[in-house]
Amino acid sequence: MSNFNWLIDGPIVLVYLAGTITCGLLIRRYVRKVDDFLVAGRNVNLYLGIDSLAASEFGIATCMGNAELGFKYGLAGVTPGIALALAMFVVGYTGFCIKPLREQKVITLPEFFEKKFGKRVRWACGLVIVLGGLLNMGVFLRQAGDFLSIVCGFDSSYLEVVMTVILAGIALYTILGGMLSILVTDYIQFIVMSTGLIIVILMIIFKFGWTPMLEAAQQNIGPGAFNPFVNPQYGIDRILLDVFLAFAAVLTWQTMISRVLSSKNSRTGRRIYMNTSPFFLVRFVLPAILGMGALYYFGPDFQGKSIFAMPQFLSVVIPVGLIGILVASMLAADMSTNSSYMLAWSSVIYNDIMKPVHKGRWSEKRGLFWNRVLIACIGIFLLLYGLWYPLKGDLWVYLQVTGTIYLSSMSVILIAACYWNKANSWGAFAAIIAGALIPISFLVMQEIELTQSLTQKIGPYKTGVATYLVAAFAMIAGSLIKNNFKPASS
């Protein structure tokens, strides 16, 4: 039974939805060129960059996944957030890779790689980025549907309708306004999302007490709730994967670097990273507190999937009126994430995979049309994949494994492209193949009955860590082999 009241909370959500979509649609008249559509004419300033990056990297799926970590592992579940915040600050402060990347004035990573490794590597990178990105994003819509169904108290048979309505609203302004609409709606969504989250978190802390919640975590999870090194379900391999993934994501995740690439100059891009880095702690700490609140409220014998503990907890403890603000804030979080992700992957498809087709010669009008068609296609894919794919294990682990498909090879290739003179196309291809093959094999083997026990034995963390190491080794070996065979071309 949910506290959501359609007469009081319903209008709050409707006003938010109508306001955001209207703003997103009004912005479309500023879009004239493909550059305006994909990188907002490279006019993004510091504060707009911060709110946009923060809003796009916090969606309902992230919130549910990270709350599940809090529910299962206590504050030890915040470890990936600490790794991400540190990685983002270090990269922003030093300008490691992102400075040369921004100075090349490219739209996507593969475009940058073409300058060093050639057209074929650009195309292959585009393909891997889209594959990893879409698989990663594929579960977002279902999580949003599940969250809203539980918090608003819908019958589960309405799940598909809820998912379709959310997607249609987001796709509408993204298709018409591109990055410009996303930036403006992200601004509104950041404020709505932050206000709702802060109110809810403070309410939960004051209602249940900070120390009692921590003690409940200690009692139910043990000392591992506060120390990932001693948590039997966490451990060193998982922490190592968190660190690898954090640096790789900060360097190459298209939705993150698109803010650097859209910034006015490389200095602004670096400042956006440095100033947004604490948000990656927020992204884990706040949901983990909600997860721990659920653990305190339900205890360890929660009936149902652990991922649903947080929304069920919120649906019963948040009062009428406030729950409307919460739903609006979570919708805000989800809309900004989905719109940014749809644009990010469509930009890679258009800019890199379709490059051999349009060869950069299409008119601005035709380019805009195809970008819009691609976003619509991604929307349809999300709907079908979200309905079809049954999530197994932790949501965050799924996001890590699918992200690794491209993060492992792209981060290795990016570092090599920026700082290793001997790197070449053979190394890049070897890294792409190694980086994609291992996590995809893991996902497929997880679904086959015969190999399920083997995947459980190895686990996703060791697989993830191995992927990064093998991709780096493949880059070095491939490059050295080519240099030995064809020293003149290198």
Add this chain to the structure above:
Amino acid sequence: MKYLFWSLLCFFTIAWYIIVMLIVAYRGGIDIKHLLKDLRNENILEEEE
């Protein structure tokens, strides 16, 4: 205090979030205004050319 590190980390995170939200709410609006103004001027210039 038993959970000092985590309590400080969570407190810092929430406090940072509140402060940044207020700053970004104000300055982000100004950034949007400038962004749209720049784009409008660029479009006018291109049309004149």
